Amino acid sequence: MDKDMNKLIAYFKYLGFRFDTSDFDSRFNVQKIVFILKSMGIDVSYEFRLWKHGPYCTLLADDYYKYNTHSSDSDYIISEDEKKILNGFSKIMDMDQKLLESVSTIILLDLVYSSVEVVIKKIKEIKSHLSDIEIIDGQNKAKELLFKGEFLTEELRNQIMEWEQID
Template identity: 35%
Template sequence: MDEVKNVAYVIYRLGIRAQDLLDQGDRGFETRVLVQKAVYFLQRLGLMRGYVFDLYLHGPYSTQLADDYMWLARKGDEYISRVAEECAECQKLDGLLEYLGEIDLRTLEVAATLAELAAVKGNLEEAKGLTRRIKPWVDDEDIVAALQVLKDLGLG
């Protein structure tokens, strides 16, 4: 249940509504990507645990995390806020969640992909090349912005 409390807190602090997670259009997709990347980075920083991420088209993705936030979304906003309030130790995440919530989603996706590939390959330069190969839309500007995010997070 700790993981679910943490995810509820992430959703709550990012200002995400249950309906946004459940939405089947672009809005829902973007909201779910944001939650995935926020939790991914919180885990990389050792502030959360419990989810296994695999590399997918839009970066690191956890099926279990998706199940948890969709379960929470079906429970509704009131339930999410009540569970989030039970997570007293989660307040340590506030500054980081504020930062992550302000980052352009494209940059967040590229940063998470770079971080995951660098962790697997052990080399950031190789991760940059691989990112460009698997995401042909990524340009130098995207890489620079993503590297700044990793630097800000202490991961690059």
């Protein structure tokens, strides 16, 4: 089995679900999740481009059809750094398909830190079926996923604590 496929099966198992590509919805989810994990720092060789439903990689599709992956068999050992990334992703795994599409497209188009107005306008141009709230939620989730803890200075930490105490 291909090295990347072996890794992905191990990652999905670690996250608590099977690497299933038996139907459109499953393949859709695999494409978006692999893209997001790669954006978060997981090392896979797949290159993604914008497609009808967001980021898509033909090589990834070729691989999962080739290996007909419906199992959770993998001998790949996940590193501690990879576990940190997977754990960060697992906190927001409850995303539905529209949110997965929104998050992954925003990341692919490098709109994560653009103004909300710009993000809504650009995403609506290519994905008119997504609502404004799905796009805003997607941008917020993308920020959460890509946030690097080392950028959290003591000053920012204090500001966040002050905001949380306003309730």
